Amino acid sequence: MATELKTFTGSQFIGKPVLADIEFIPYLEKINDFAATNGLKIFVTSSARPWGVPVGGAIIHPAKMSNHLIGHAIDMNIQIGAKLYTSHELGDFNSLPSTIQAFFTAISKHPVLHWGADFGDPVHIDDRLNKNNPNTWNQKFPIIQSELTGLTQPGIRAVNSPRLLFLTTPLMEGDDVKAVQEKLIGKGFDLGITRADGLFGSATSQAVIKFQDQEDLEPIDGIVGDTTKKALGL
Known part of the structure; x- marks a missing residue:
């Protein structure tokens, strides 16, 4: 499995x-x-x-x-x-x-x-x-839930493997989101806010997608992982 x-x-x-x-x-x-x-x-x-x-x-x-x-x-x-x-x-x-x-x-x-x-x-x-x-559902459940937690919650993953950032309900928030927003705003992307607020909302997600497209990154999915962070200068 x-x-x-x-x-x-x-x-x-x-x-x-x-x-x-x-x-x-x-x-x-x-x-x-x-x-x-x-x-x-x-x-x-x-x-x-x-x-x-x-x-x-x-x-x-x-x-x-x-x-x-x-x-x-x-x-x-x-x-x-x-x-x-x-x-x-x-x-x-x-x-x-x-x-x-x-x-x-x-x-x-x-x-x-x-x-x-x-x-x-x-x-x-x-x-x-x-x-x-x-x-099989019962076997997969703790594995997938653990990986979801590791991807989305700060402080869970190892220092050299930070969480992914993307649009969720409720919204992800934290200093890592704020850092991404500051880079996007600095590059001229419209997040609907003048200052980073640390909330990964729909406007931030759309700005990430536009940035990924502009930089020819793959995939263009609105998810901020290692490749997108590196391209942002993080």
Whole structure:
């Protein structure tokens, strides 16, 4: 059993950065293929989640053994051009454009992937690992949660391996965020604030993405890791 928290980027994925277990990455690639075939963008709103953190705007109450907790699920909206289809529209399959219907039909016919519409959550896609193999879910849970803690909480990781910074709910905050913001502001990026406040909000995330694009960094995902910090001069 390979278990490791990884970042995923795909040609059709936009929105929040995707953190996933390495064994879920091939299914994210398949989702990306289905979206590309139908000319859709996957606007990610949630992927791997820390245990015990409230989920804002949840359509249904999160399951105790949610696949989000082991990095085997995403929540998303669908974007076609400038139009964003959210839970309100995605819940009415028959009224959706044919391309979105084809996308979800492909998900539903896949032998592993599962669309959450059948339990009232049309923005959810996972691989049903919690249902099909709960023992593996239980084995992965402490590993992924430990890695999430190490990535997102200050003082947990070793000194030579600082936490990653990215957009979360609740927002990350700290001196490391403030240092990134100061560098971005100094380089002329608009964070919606005149002075660094140490809160990694959506404006900071968008500024990071623009900086990564400007510097030709890979991936362009809004996550501040070692490569982005080095490019910022941190």
